[in-house]
Amino acid sequence: MKRAWRARPARYGLLAFTLLVFTACLLFSFHRIRQQHEMELRDIDISLWMASRAEFELQRLLVTLDRYAMGRPDVDHQEVLRRFEIFWSRLPLLAEGADSASIRSLEGAATVPQMIAQVERLEPAVRALRGGDRVAYRPISDKLQSFAAPLLKLSRDVKATLGLNSDAQRARKHGLYLEQLAYLLGILISGSILIGLLLRETRHVRRLLADATTARNRIWHLAHHDPLTDLPNRWLYNDRLDQALRRGQRQGEMVALHYFDLDDFKAVNDSFGHLTGDRLLAAVAQRMRTCVRDSDTLARLGGDEFAIVQSGVTDRAGATLLAERMLAALTAPFSVDDHDFHISASVGIALYPDHAASPEQLHQAADQALYRAKATGPARSRIWEPSHAAVMPRVASA
Amino acid sequence: MPAQDRVILSVTGAISGVDGSGRIDFDLNALEQLGLTKLTTWTPWTEGEVEFEGVWARRLLDAVGARGTEVEAHALNDYVEVIPIDDFHRYDVLLAVRMNGQLMRTRDKGPIWIVYPWSGHPELDDFLTREKSIWQLNALHVR
Numbered sequence: 394m395k396r397a398w399r400a401r402p403a404r405y406g407l408l409a410f411t412l413l414v415f416t417a418c419l420l421f422s423f424h425r426i427r428q429q430h431e432m433e434l435r436d437i438d439i440s441l442w443m444a445s446r447a448e449f450e451l452q453r454l455l456v457t458l459d460r461y462a463m464g465r466p467d468v469d470h471q472e473v474l475r476r477f478e479i480f481w482s483r484l485p486l487l488a489e490g491a492d493s494a495s496i497r498s499l500e501g502a503a504t505v506p507q508m509i510a511q512v513e514r515l516e517p518a519v520r521a522l523r524g525g526d527r528v529a530y531r532p533i534s535d536k537l538q539s540f541a542a543p544l545l546k547l548s549r550d551v552k553a554t555l556g557l558n559s560d561a562q563r564a565r566k567h568g569l570y571l572e573q574l575a576y577l578l579g580i581l582i583s584g585s586i587l588i589g590l591l592l593r594e595t596r597h598v599r600r601l602l603a604d605a606t607t608a609r610n611r612i613w614h615l616a617h618h619d620p621l622t623d624l625p626n627r628w629l630y631n632d633r634l635d636q637a638l639r640r641g642q643r644q645g646e647m648v649a650l651h652y653f654d655l656d657d658f659k660a661v662n663d664s665f666g667h668l669t670g671d672r673l674l675a676a677v678a679q680r681m682r683t684c685v686r687d688s689d690t691l692a693r694l695g696g697d698e699f700a701i702v703q704s705g706v707t708d709r710a711g712a713t714l715l716a717e718r719m720l721a722a723l724t725a726p727f728s729v730d731d732h733d734f735h736i737s738a739s740v741g742i743a744l745y746p747d748h749a750a751s752p753e754q755l756h757q758a759a760d761q762a763l764y765r766a767k768a769t770g771p772a773r774s775r776i777w778e779p780s781h782a783a784v785m786p787r788v789a790s791a
Numbered sequence: 792m793p794a795q796d797r798v799i800l801s802v803t804g805a806i807s808g809v810d811g812s813g814r815i816d817f818d819l820n821a822l823e824q825l826g827l828t829k830l831t832t833w834t835p836w837t838e839g840e841v842e843f844e845g846v847w848a849r850r851l852l853d854a855v856g857a858r859g860t861e862v863e864a865h866a867l868n869d870y871v872e873v874i875p876i877d878d879f880h881r882y883d884v885l886l887a888v889r890m891n892g893q894l895m896r897t898r899d900k901g902p903i904w905i906v907y908p909w910s911g912h913p914e915l916d917d918f919l920t921r922e923k924s925i926w927q928l929n930a931l932h933v934r
Contacts, residue, residue, distance in 0.1 A: 435918050439835075450868065478897030479868045479927065485836075492835035492921075 408591075415584055422577055430570045440495045440551045447483040448544040454480045455537055462534075464525030477519050484509045487547070499554060501547045508540055619693040621671055622678035630692035630700055634752050637690070637704045638745055648704050648745040649712035650755050652763040653681075653719070655697040656737045656771040665732065672729045677736060680727075684719050699738075700759075709744065709776055716740040716774035724772075739766040740774035748777045758782075796820060799902040800886075804863075804933035807856030815855050819888065819902075822846055825854050830885045832910040835921060836900075837890075843906050845887035849879040857933040864905065864923075865930040867897060874905070874923045876933075882915070883908050886928070900926030 454476040461468045487496050488505045496502050518533050617629040625633065634650065641648040655677065662670040678693060685691045690702040701719075706712050720740065726733040741763025749755035762777040769775070796818035803814045825846045833840050852862070861875050878884055885906045888894060895901025904926040907915050 438918070439921070475867060475897065481898035482900055482927065489838050490834065490836040 408588075412588065415588075419577065419581055419584075423574070426570070426573045426577065433566070436495055437551070439492050441548065443483075443486050443493065444496060444544065444548040444551050447480070447487060448541065448548055450476075450480040450483050451537065451540055451544060455534065455541075458522075458530065458534060458537070461522070461524050462527050462530035468524075470522070470524065473519065473522065477516075481509075481512050484512065496547065496551060499547065499550045501543060501550050504543045505547075508543070511536060511540075622675050622693050624678055624682070624699075625690055625692040627692065627694050630690060630694065630702070631752070633690040633692070634702050634755070637702050638752060638755070641704060641745060646704065647706040647708075647712075647747070648702065648755075649706045649715070650743050650745070650759045651701040651703065651712070651716055651719075652741040652759040653699040653701070653738045654763055654767065656739060656767075658697040658736075661734065665730070669730045669732070673727055673734055673736070676727045676729055677723065680722055681719060684715070684722050689715075706744065712742050712744060713774065713776065716742055720772050720774060737772035739763060739771065741766050741777070742774060743777045799888075799929065801930045802851070802855045802857075802933065803930070805857060805859040806933050807858075819894075822851075822886070822888065822903075825850055828883075828885065830883060830887070830906060830908060832906065832908050834906065834909055834924070835916075840910065842891055843885055843887035843904070844889035844892070845885045845903070845906070847879070848884040848886050848905065849876075851886060851931075852876060852879065852933070855933070859933040861934060863932040863934060864925045864928055865932070866925050867927040867929050870925060870927075872922055872925055874925075878907075878923070882912065897927055903928040 457468055457473055457476040461470070461473050484505060487493055487502060488509070493502075515533060515536055518529065522529050522533065617626060618624065619626045634648075637648045640646070658670070661673060674693075674697065678691075678699070681691055681699065685701055685703075688704060690700075692700050692702075694700050701715065703712060703715055720738060723736050723738055726735050728734075741759045741761065743749060743755050743758035743762055745755050748758045758777040758781070761781040762775045765781050766773045766775040775781075798816040799819055800817040800822060801814060802817070806813065806815065823846070827844055828847055830843045830845075831840055832843070857876065859876060861873050864872050864874055885908075887904045887906045888902060890899060890904075893899070895904060905924055905928055907920055907924060909915050909920075
């Protein structure tokens with residue numbers, strides 16, 4: 394019993410731990426899948442932005458240069474240099490750093506370092522350019538124009554290769570993401586069902602064990618009690634008497650054994666039948682039960698014979714008092730099957746260790762005392778005396 | 792100190808200013824007078840760890856007596872982005888003027904690059920911080 398009680402918290406702890414790990418893993422997976430999805434989208438967005446922005450700044454530079462070469466007063470040399478530098482600054486972004494990794498993996502990105510080198514070589518010419526100088530402008534413009542196609546191709550390659558070319562591709566990527574989430578949901582559902590089943594099984598097993606314990610207790614009770622009165626039977630009585638004597642010996646206390654025999658009970662059976670006799674016995678047992686302490690054992694030894702093992706007795710008077718109380722309790726009539734029965738009993742009392750040294754001797758002494766009580770009239774109690782040993786053993790109850 | 796050299800940064804908006812004009816211009820020298828600091832970090836656009844040098848963003852805003860909750864950051868390339876001032880108190884955000892000891896020209900993302908301390912702050916590795924990491928910065932409007 395104690396082991397089972399101890400094992401339970403450990404088992405629940407393990408179950409709780411498993412649940413915790415399961416939930417944590419699920420949440421973590423969900424988080425990672427979402428993170429990965431967002432990173433993929435972010436990577437695409439960043440790459441696309443980088444590539445198209447370079448192309449955009451090139452176009453702005455070309456427009457500014459064109460207007461400057463036309464001699465337009467709203468564009469000065471500072472503005473040209475600013476646009477040139479801004480375009481320049483966009484190129485290393487396609488060739489350096491973690492965010493350009495996807496772009497660098499594209500075939501068209503190989504031209505970027507060459508472009509940077511060419512821009513560097515163009516710088517003196519751009520610095521030397523004066524407003525309205527169409528001749529000096531032409532080669533600069535041609536060189537810059539030659540960057541447009543590769544940059545445009547890079548933007549297109551980013552879309553095509555990284556999967557943003559069409560709504561269909563974007564949808565497919567989203568579909569894959571949803572698919573991963575669905576798998577995760579599958580794990581969540583099946584895992585929850587498994588845990589639910591486990592809990593149910595555990596409860597079922599526990600109920601079976603409880604049932605088995607109840608059944609075992611019931612069988613033990615049936616084997617050790619009298620079915621009619623539900624009092625301890627002779628086997629349990631012997632056991633309790635042994636225990637009481639051992640305890641009495643150990644603690645130096647007296648034990649009284651009372652033998653009860655109902656007076657003239659045979660007449661009831663003969664006149665009213667065994668069924669009524671049995672009911673009367675059950676009623677008598679019920680009333681006798683109210684007169685003894687829980688620590689005493691009231692047993693039915695068979696027929697109309699009862700015994701009480703009374704422990705913790707301090708003197709003869711204590712034993713006699715219980716017997717007299719019992720006899721007094723029986724004087725009130727019993728109402729069974731519409732008949733009133735007046736019942737009395739005879740009691741023989743033997744004391745351990747004064748009258749006997751063993752259970753067998755104690756039985757014998759109580760039996761002898763009962764015999765004397767029967768002989769002297771109904772509703773009498775007698776404590777054993779040495780003289781009782783001389784009389785003939787009892788032949789049969791009257 | 793008013794700018795004498797080429798202006799690289801103009802600060803406007805909710806600031807106390809020096810002359811009540813509501814605008815303070817900084818040349819490189821004026822900016823550096825606020826106190827130079829170094830920040831070594833990786834960025835998504837550079838290779839490996841890079842040493843930046845410049846002025847803490849919060850120090851500049853303190854110097855101009857900024858009374859707002861966010862700044863509108865303008866770049867030479869017409870890029871505009873709104874940055875919560877809280878960012879500058881939460882992180883050591885640098886208004887960088889030098890990268891690996893060299894002044895940044897426009898082609899190198901100069902004259903000023905807003906650099907977040909990416910190293911040691913993995914949470915900054917997101918799209919929003921990239922947007923706020925403005926290079927070629929030339930104007931701040933406090934609001």
